[in-house]
Amino acid sequence: MKQRGIKAGIVALLTKAETELPHDVINALRTACSREKGIAKIQLEIILKNIQVARHTGRPMCQDTGIQSFFVTAGVKSPYLSGLTASITAAVKHATTAIPLRPNTVDPVSGKNPGDNTGEHIPAITWDLCEGDDIWITVLPKGGGSENMSRLGMLKPSAGLEGVQQFVVEEIVKAGGSPCPPTIVGIGIGGGADLAVKLAKQALLRPVGQRHQNRRVATLERKITQSINASGIGPMGLGGKTTVLDVHIETAHRHPASLPVGIVVQCWADRRATMVIHADGTWEVK
Amino acid sequence: MEYHLTTPLSPEKIRQLHCGDIVYLTGEVFTARDKAHYLMLQKRRQDIPFSPSEMALYHCGPLVKKTKAGWQVVSAGPTTSNRMEEVMGRLIRKYNIPFIIGKGGMGRRTREALRNHVGVYAAYPGGVGALAADAVQTVRDVFWLRELGVLEAVWVLTVKEFGPLIIVFDAHGRSLLHNNAEHQ
Structure with missing residues (x-):
């Protein structure tokens, strides 16, 4: 039209944007709901119902x-x-x-x-x-709850991609239920401090389930997703298999002395x- | 276990609740975010124009709309409870608040205050704003609207079957939080 x-x-x-979630996010929540049980499942069910009600009534x-x-x-x-x-x-x-x-x-x-x-x-x-x-x-x-869990790490270059993974997993596990999991985690690697955080936020614009075109980066996205979900934090931090729906990484060239890592978290209401x-x-x- | 409870909540009713139980609440809740917590701590008990001990406290800054018929709640999910951890224990002691609703979990001080004063902390799934608003039957009152603004004001809401509210801290000192991970 x-x-x-x-x-x-x-x-x-x-x-x-305020009243309808993109299909990729709804599908990821449905998949998560089918995998969970107990309190995790109850919460995902009501989240899915809320998405439907918001759309039908045109409310945020x-x-x-x-x-x-x-x-x-x-x-x-x-x-x-x-x-x-x-x-x-x-x-x-x-x-x-x-x-x-x-x-x-x-x-x-x-x-x-x-x-x-x-x-x-x-x-x-x-x-x-x-x-x-x-x-x-x-x-x-x-939203404020998820934005509050944003982080910047100026890692030593010798930490490498393993160091990046460790930093992100630690920070997301520390965040627990605060950012309304299951979340989508955006990560910016490289650039300077500002660019790393900016890329982390822009990474959230990519549809859930879509991998980075660089295979090594795509592998890192998968590894970080698995590692966070193995923590058991679960929906709203009350336990479960799904803490993140996806992890998206964007990269920029860096200074030889720096390895900036930006993290920006988005709640399930992506x-x-x-x-x-x-x-x-x-x-x-x- | 699933419970359908109505406010005011007696210590007997609160004691029967355990971590992981699910409650659907009918009756009165009052919303409070950061500013309302501090204001309630500053004020004298007798100067508070509502009765916290007879209601549930809801960590929420609702999205409201003013219509000809009065205020209407459009979307009203919970806000992050942990921001209030610093003062929650003192507020529970001062006002004997039996039932706190929020999201994301709280810390040891709140858990201990709830144990000592026979209260529970329950989680409503974050972001579930439209459904929460549907559980609101009427906006009974609003306090400190001019001082605090619409977002931080205290809204007294009449709710029907508001839930699922998942008991995270029970009155027996137990916690449902993953690996007992509590905020400091």
């Missing part, structure tokens, strides 16, 4: 509707680049009352909440450029949605 009005498009994008599945994080890949020839930041901000304000969203942005100095989910640097927008005239926007509403704005001003939420 093609429609006009970019702000309206971004509100539709936010509505979809979780009351923590998050901080809105946008990832924009903009075609350099798009006529809609100018004013896009303002449209995104206006859409977030509108969505706050229209969907509604919980007012979540707080001034870190005064402690005041403007009540519209915007503020300094927020909504957070990560920009990327591409050829062509389409603009792709993905939104990742990010909410994300993508839209495209075409050069003629029409848009589609995918």
Whole structure:
């Protein structure tokens, strides 16, 4: 369905993200539910029921509707680049009352909440450029409970990939039930401190079940997944086989003296949605 | 075991609950996040406009909507309980709170306070906000809305068959947390 009005498009994008989970996440939760028993299974069953109810009633599945994080890949020839930041901000304000969203942005100095989910640097927008005239926007509403479990490790290069695995597994096991497991763990390896954490967050945009194209990285993703799930933390930290639904790694070249590892955790409500704005001003939420 | 309980909860009812039991709660709960916990600690007991000992405390900052008919709860899952670990024990002692609902587990101090004051800590699955809101029948009251804002205010909610609430700390000092991993 093609429609006009970019702000309206971004509100539709936010509505979809907050009220419907992507199929890859639902499928992973269903698979986990079929493997679990006891309290772990009871919790996954009610999580799946909640997903259904939220979708049917058009309500946010979780009351923590998050901080809105946008990832924009903009075609350099798009006529809609100018004013896009303002449209995104206006859409977030509108969505706050229209969907509604919980007012979540707080001034870190005064402690005041403007009540519209915007503020300094927020909504957070990560920009990327591409050829062509389409603009792709993905939104990742990010809840506080899972975001609080983000970590940065500046490892010694001699620790190698084994050191990376050990660091991530330790941190996720330490996090226990706090980030609402079963989670998706995003990991950024390399770059500098900022890039490692940024890549870790961007890794969450990849569908659950999709492996990194580099075989060694894909193997590391599998090993970390198995190792965390062997811990027995389980759904909500109350025991079980499924602590993570998936682990995604992104990499960047590093300084010879550094091995930065960023971790960003996403709760089971791995909410994300993508839209495209075409050069003629029409848009589609995918 | 599965229990269907109604507030207020007597010590006899609380004592019969054990780790891993599942409760569906009917009656009154009040929500409280970080700020409400500190405010309740500052205030004198007689200045609190509701009765914590006759309700369940719910670690939750609900998503609410104001309609012509009044406040409506849209989504209301639990928030991470561990943020309140620092003050939870003192709050339990001060107000005799018999039933705490949250997510993610809590620490040793809360577990011991619950044992000493005959209370339980129960987990409701995190993120299950829409279903939790469906268990809310009415918003009975809201306190400190102006001081704390909608998110941190205390909402007194009438709930029906709210659950599954999984007993994580029982009144006998036991814990369901994996490997007894408690927050510090």
